[in-house]
Amino acid sequence: xxxxxxxxxxxxxxxxxxxxxxxxxxxxxxxxxxxxxxxxxxxxxxxxxxxxxxxxxxxxxxxxxxxxxxxxxxxxxxxxxxxxxxxxxxxxxxxxxxxxxxxxxxxxxxxxxxxxxxxxxxxxxxxxxxxxxxxxxxxxxxxxxxxxxxxxxxxxxxxxxxxxxxxxxxxxxxxxxxxxxxxxxxxxxxxxxxxxxxxxxxxxxxxxxxxxxxxxxxxxxxxxxxxxxxxxxxxxxxxxxxxxxxxxxxxxxxxxxxxxxxxxxxxxxxxxxxxxxxxxxxxxxxxxxxxxxxxxxxxxxxxxxxxxxxxxxxxxxxxxxxxxxxxxxxxxxxxxxx
Amino acid sequence: xxxxxxxxxxxxxxxxxxxxxxxxxxxxxxxxxxxxxxxxxxxxxxxxxxxxxxxxxxxxxxxxxxxxxxxxxxxxxxxxxxxxxxxxxxxxxxxxxxxxxxxxxxxxxxxxxxxxxxxxxxxxxxxxxxxxxxxxxxxxxxxxxxxxxxxxxxxxxxxxxxxxxxxxxxxxxxxxxxxxxxxxxxxxxxxxxxxxxxxxxxxxxxxxxxxxxxxxxxxxxxxxxxxxxxxxxxxxxxxxxxxxxxxxxxxxxxxxxxxxxxxxxxxxxxxxxxxxxxxxxxxxxxxxxxxxxxxxxxxxxxxxxxxxxxxxxxxxxxxxxxxxxxxxxxxxxxxxxx
Numbered sequence: 001x002x003x004x005x006x007x008x009x010x011x012x013x014x015x016x017x018x019x020x021x022x023x024x025x026x027x028x029x030x031x032x033x034x035x036x037x038x039x040x041x042x043x044x045x046x047x048x049x050x051x052x053x054x055x056x057x058x059x060x061x062x063x064x065x066x067x068x069x070x071x072x073x074x075x076x077x078x079x080x081x082x083x084x085x086x087x088x089x090x091x092x093x094x095x096x097x098x099x100x101x102x103x104x105x106x107x108x109x110x111x112x113x114x115x116x117x118x119x120x121x122x123x124x125x126x127x128x129x130x131x132x133x134x135x136x137x138x139x140x141x142x143x144x145x146x147x148x149x150x151x152x153x154x155x156x157x158x159x160x161x162x163x164x165x166x167x168x169x170x171x172x173x174x175x176x177x178x179x180x181x182x183x184x185x186x187x188x189x190x191x192x193x194x195x196x197x198x199x200x201x202x203x204x205x206x207x208x209x210x211x212x213x214x215x216x217x218x219x220x221x222x223x224x225x226x227x228x229x230x231x232x233x234x235x236x237x238x239x240x241x242x243x244x245x246x247x248x249x250x251x252x253x254x255x256x257x258x259x260x261x262x263x264x265x266x267x268x269x270x271x272x273x274x275x276x277x278x279x280x281x282x283x284x285x286x287x288x289x290x291x292x293x294x295x296x297x298x299x300x301x302x303x304x305x306x307x308x309x310x311x312x313x314x315x316x317x318x319x320x321x322x323x324x325x326x327x328x329x330x331x332x333x334x335x336x337x338x
Numbered sequence: 339x340x341x342x343x344x345x346x347x348x349x350x351x352x353x354x355x356x357x358x359x360x361x362x363x364x365x366x367x368x369x370x371x372x373x374x375x376x377x378x379x380x381x382x383x384x385x386x387x388x389x390x391x392x393x394x395x396x397x398x399x400x401x402x403x404x405x406x407x408x409x410x411x412x413x414x415x416x417x418x419x420x421x422x423x424x425x426x427x428x429x430x431x432x433x434x435x436x437x438x439x440x441x442x443x444x445x446x447x448x449x450x451x452x453x454x455x456x457x458x459x460x461x462x463x464x465x466x467x468x469x470x471x472x473x474x475x476x477x478x479x480x481x482x483x484x485x486x487x488x489x490x491x492x493x494x495x496x497x498x499x500x501x502x503x504x505x506x507x508x509x510x511x512x513x514x515x516x517x518x519x520x521x522x523x524x525x526x527x528x529x530x531x532x533x534x535x536x537x538x539x540x541x542x543x544x545x546x547x548x549x550x551x552x553x554x555x556x557x558x559x560x561x562x563x564x565x566x567x568x569x570x571x572x573x574x575x576x577x578x579x580x581x582x583x584x585x586x587x588x589x590x591x592x593x594x595x596x597x598x599x600x601x602x603x604x605x606x607x608x609x610x611x612x613x614x615x616x617x618x619x620x621x622x623x624x625x626x627x628x629x630x631x632x633x634x635x636x637x638x639x640x641x642x643x644x645x646x647x648x649x650x651x652x653x654x655x656x657x658x659x660x661x662x663x664x665x666x667x668x669x670x671x672x673x674x675x676x
Contacts, residue, residue, distance in 0.1 A: 003658075005563055005564040006564055007562075007563070007564040008523075008527070008535060008539070008563070008564075009520050009523040009524055009527075009535060009536075010516075010519045010520055010523050011519075011523060012564065012566075012651055012652070012653075013564070013652050014564045014565060014566060014652060014653045014654070014655060015652060015653070015654045015655070016655055016657075016658045016659075017654055017655065017656050018656075018658055080646075080654045092563075093542040093546070094535070094538050094539065094542060095542075095563050095564075149646060149649050149650055151644075151645030151646055151648070151649050152645055153642075153644040153645050157642075158642070158644055158645075159642035159643070159644025159645065160644075168645070168646070170646060172650075172652075176649070176650030176651055176652050177650070177651040177652075178348075178649065178650050178651035178652075179650065181348045181349075181651075182347050182348055185346075185347040185348050185349060186347055189346070189347075197346060197347060197432070198347075200432050201346070201432065204431040204432060204433075208431070224345075225343060225345070225346070225430075225433050226343040226344055226345040226346075226350065226351070226352045226433075227352060228350075228352065228648075276644055276645035276648050276649075277645065278645050278646075278648055278649030279649075280649065297648070297649070299648055304491075304495075304496070304497035305497070305643050306489075306491040306496055306497025306498075306614055307489030307490055307491050307496075307497065307506070307614035307615065307616050308418075308487060308489055308506070308508060308616075310489075310566075310614050310616055310635070310637055311487050311489050311514070311516060311614075311616030311617075311618065311635070312487055312510075312514030312515070312516050312517065313350055313351075313514055313515040313516035313519075314350070314351050314352060314353060314510075314514055314515075314516075315350075315352045315353070316352070316353045316355055316418045317352060317353070317354055317355065318355050318356075320341075320354050320356055321354075
């Protein structure tokens with residue numbers, strides 16, 4: 001069983017995934033995964049994954065775990081956390097730990113091995129976001145979970161171990177420190193200003209324009225004012241809501257459109273750019289929050305996290321967000337891209 | 339001039355190092371630095387670095403910036419921050435920024451290009467730590483600086499851009515968020531227990547033993563209870579003090595000895611392991627603190643920071659610290675190593 005442990009000084013949780021146990025020699029040569037070869041996420045190979053928990057696109061009479069799907073969600077074969085069991089918490093002297101209860105799922109974004117979010121049609125990206133929402137709603141019913149984090153690792157340098165386009169979801173029994181800090185920071189701002197800080201960011205960025213990459217009627221994509229990586233972008237809904245699960249039909253469409261455009265621009269600016277994106281949303285048990293505002297953060301993986309970053313929580317970026325936004329806006333997209 | 343910017347939600351500072359400005363195509367192919375070739379840190383090439391700010395080992399009559407040194411400290415040729423100028427802070431709508439005033443120095447640990455901290459004699463490691471202290475004391479005199487962070491990036495995967503063994507120092511006009519969190523966390527513990535949390539960690543770890551890698555009369559090296567990377571180690575002085583600058587002669591010797599042993603063990607367990615280490619110490623202007631305790635944190639760079647880590651501040655580690663400490667203890671070191 002994996003274990004969750006808390007750093008006693010700063011309160012950061014970590015997962016010790018003992019089942020993936022590594023001995024020193026396992027780390028010696030970081031092997032490049034060969035491209036091509038057998039892909040467990042491709043249609044026809046459904047038997048190689050754990051049984052699916054969701055699939056779209058198949059005719060109703062087709063059996064589960066058969067081809068014909070457009071989006072498919074399966075439990076991770078090598079989960080960081082385990083779904084079975086009661087949650088226990090205990091101390092070990094001054095230290096705190098709990099067992100690694102949680103869900104770890106893989107959202108297979110397309111049946112086509114060579115397609116990515118930047119090349120697939122917008123109506124299929126809509127389905128990926130629907131899958132995020134549906135899984136989040138389903139997992140909310142489990143009283144053991146307090147947060148569901150949805151993220152994507154694209155490219156080996158960004159931590160992807162499989163080439164086939166996929167995102168991941170982890171349901172956690174605790175609220176992550178990073179989210180707690182975001183909630184606290186936006187609450188402090190709200191207490192002082194009686195306005196949502198993200199709503200203010202949207203207003204200021206649209207007025208200023210220098211960090212705006214693109215926008216549509218529901219969303220704006222900006223290069224973050226204080227980025228951790230060059231070309232870091234935030235995709236923020238113009239309409240205030242703290243919870244991604246509140247998203248409606250027309251927002252799904254607009255979200256897929258802006259994601260498609262942002263990723264096409266990034267791909268054109270930096271071919272094969274490795275990146276991570278993460279959905280930031282309120283904890284599962286929170287009611288509607290005036291001070292918090294769901295959004296996506298997209299981080300290209302272009303610089304190293306080294307001693308300075310580990311030690312300080314500071315980041316050094318060689319590209320200003322104004323320059324990055326300028327480069328991304330200047331990209332000429334072919335038909336359907338804008 | 340570089341710029342410091344603050345994330346308005348979580349309060350994290352970043353440095354926009356515009357002079358290192360990168361356009362999108364600069365990121366396309368992460369080039370491997372060729373080994374060998376011209377090294378600007380080697381003796382005889384002193385003219386290629388900015389003029390030194392400190393050097394040990396040369397006879398008193400020898401001119402500065404000439405060979406014959408054992409440790410040499412020079413300003414970074416491509417600094418993330420600039421030493422000249424007044425500090426200004428200003429707003430940009432709801433955002434906060436300041437100019438990038440600071441010092442960025444390189445501590446060249448050895449004149450020998452092929453030597454590392456794990457292979458060099460202990461008495462020369464002592465000199466490296468003396469250089470850390472002397473530079474920190476000197477920079478403390480500049481009223482613009484509030485924190486000096488000292489760190490090392492070893493190996494390309496850990497962010498080192500030069501092969502020749504060196505550490506770095508950055509003097510900052512603000513206290514980094516990571517240090518503030520550590521100060522707050524240890525203060526909370528102190529307020530509740532009236533004891534230093536690091537002193538309690540030292541006592542508990544020595545009694546338990548399962549995470550202890552090695553110890554001497556002044557220091558203990560443990561695998562961290564909640565590690566961010568496999569084999570993460572903390573090197574903690576047994577005697578309480580909040581400020582590294584308080585270190586005395588016999589502690590210097592013991593610190594060099596335990597570092598040498600820890601790095602030899604890591605090198606033997608995971609050959610050519612890339613790693614970062616960071617000195618954690620109280621801010622420059624703080625008096626002696628009962629609740630804080632200086633120490634080093636050493637992080638091998640063995641797993642990727644990906645979407646989950648960016649989004650949550652959680653880390654997933656496949657090796658438990660008890661297993662890691664066991665592997666490291668089992669290593670048989672040759673003469674002089676223990």
